[in-house]
Amino acid sequence: GLLLAMHYTADTTLAFSSVAHTCRNVQNGWLIRNLHANGASFFFICIYLHIGRGLYYGSYLYKETWNTGVILLL
Numbered sequence: 001g002l003l004l005a006m007h008y009t010a011d012t013t014l015a016f017s018s019v020a021h022t023c024r025n026v027q028n029g030w031l032i033r034n035l036h037a038n039g040a041s042f043f044f045i046c047i048y049l050h051i052g053r054g055l056y057y058g059s060y061l062y063k064e065t066w067n068t069g070v071i072l073l074l
Contacts, residue, residue, distance in 0.1 A: 003032050 007026055009018040022029040059065050 001036060004036055 004022060007018060007022045007029070009015060019033070023033055024030075026032075054060050054065075
C-alpha cells in the first residue's frame with residue numbers, strides 16, 4: 001500500500017491517470033497493484049471464514065472469547 005500511495009494522486013481528475021502511470025511506467029507497478037488488490041480480497045475472505053467458523057462452533061457465546069477479540073482489535 002505504501003508503494004502505491006507514493007505514486008497515487010487523490011484528485012478526482014488525476015486519479016485514473018495516476019493508477020495508469022503506476023501500471024505502465026513504474027517498474028513492476030502492475031505487479032504491486034495486483035498483489036495489493038488480491039491480498040486485500042484474500043484478507044477479507046479469511047475474515048469471513050473466521051467469522052463463519054466462530055458462528056458454526058458457537059464460540060461467540062463465551063465471555064473469554066469476546067475479551068480476547070476486543071483486546072486483539074484494539
